[in-house]
């Protein structure tokens with residue numbers, strides 16, 4: 001556990017739990033007459049408290065990968081462990097934020113977040129406090145009784161983040177959490193997520209199609225390619241948090257990643273898509 | 281000042297327009313009735329209908345018939361709708377139940393409700409039990425269908441959220457599947473209400489023994505009492521209207537979380 005990427009931040013809680021290890025993951029979908037290889041020999045070690053960004057063209061298996069770690073899909077080869085324990089089924093230790101907020105439209109914001117605590121063996125008061133604290137954490141105080149249709153896209157996504165954090169998971173998985181938001185809201189929420197991560201100190205694995213976002217937030221950026229989905233690059237971002245968007249280092253790394261992506265000869269289409277996705 | 285003007289503008293009683301056709305119709309009707317002669321057989325004057333209403337009201341006849349029809353419709357709705365919802369839930373949640381129940385449900389549904397009358401009449405006679413069975417059946421079909429469809433259409437993406445937070449079967453049903461299916465279940469309830477009221481009157485007309493608005497109409501027809509028939513029709517129509525209104529308000533209230541923006 002010598003990897004302490006943001007130890008420079010005073011007061012930051014570095015957790016000693018939340019190590020995610022993926023070894024030789026192979027995943028395919030079987031259809032009647034053919035099989036689709038989605039992930040092949042995917043291996044990755046994530047340190048406790050680390051923030052890892054994963055970028056890659058659409059269809060390269062990013063969402064599939066997160067579903068495997070979350071435990072929503074158990075049919076794969078290889079091993080996934082959290083703190084040395086093999087992952088089986090879903091668990092409150094592994095939080096998941098979907099690209100769409102997936103709040104239940106028939107529940108108030110408060111009830112949506114409280115739903116995550118349904119099976120926690122703690123008192124009613126403790127639950128209420130956790131819910132209130134996390135609503136405050138994502139800056140939604142005053143909207144406790146609002147229904148999802150009364151929230152903007154950015155607010156709904158904040159609520160979804162609060163819901164996924166209320167169980168204080170060891171690792172938080174984020175699947176393109178800001179992909180559906182407008183550019184300004186996105187930049188704003190990236191800053192918020194960084195603040196939350198610094199405050200909570202849990203491990204985070206975030207998927208994005210935005211190289212800049214990946215670099216701004218990640219201690220490490222993992223670059224994937226499609227058919228089958230695999231890691232082609234890993235970039236360490238040795239900058240303290242919170243970061244300055246204008247940092248020349250980030251710009252250099254961005255150019256580097258994009259240049260490397262455009263040089264991958266066997267999948268030119270996906271690279272074009274990735275670059276397009278970056279500035280859309 | 282401006283507020284007042286705004287309020288006046290906002291108050292546009294469009295529903296008053298809905299009163300124009302029936303008023304015109306009644307004027308025409310009374311005109312025909314006043315002609316007398318051969319017309320007198322087909323039309324009775326409004327005054328006569330009004331007198332019949334007063335007579336039936338004061339003799340308690342109307343209350344008895346109306347109460348018994350309403351009671352039949354409501355108990356049929358409760359029994360048929362209740363069982364229908366349970367069957368729909370079982371079919372929606374369990375594949376084996378769906379496979380076992382679908383063929384028989386779908387073939388029985390093809391028989392018009394009143395098509396069961398001869399069979400039910402032979403088995404159970406033409407008393408209250410037979411009537412109740414028919415009415416309950418008419419509530420049963422739509423409730424099964426819409427409860428089942430509603431549960432089938434719950435999206436996997438919502439169920440995944442339940443899995444992430446480790447909800448058990450009962451929690452998943454109560455917190456996710458049931459509320460997600462509720463709009464469809466209400467559509468079924470709407471239909472069930474309309475069908476129970478129609479089949480209540482229909483079955484009373486056909487099994488015309490005992491109390492009820494339908495039976496009263498049947499007897500009035502035999503005695504050529506057109507005024508009584510008309511009073512009955514009036515009550516049947518108004519009740520159907522009221523039922524629809526109530527269920528609409530109820531569903532708006534329960535489904536208030538839905539919005540145009542959602």
Ligand SMILES: Nc1ncnc2c1ncn2[C@@H]1O[C@H](COP(=O)(O)OP(=O)(O)O)[C@@H](O)[C@H]1O
Pocket residue numbers: 029036038057058059060061062063064065
């Ligand atoms: N449940 C599924 N059944 C069959 N194919 C699937 C399923 N889920 C994903 N796929 C396929 O797997 C590939 C990777 O999908 P996904 O993980 O969603 O990619 P990404 O998130 O990187 O865009 C795609 O080709 C997709 O069509």
Ligand SMILES: [Mg+2]
Pocket residue numbers: 062063064
């Ligand atoms: Mg995806």
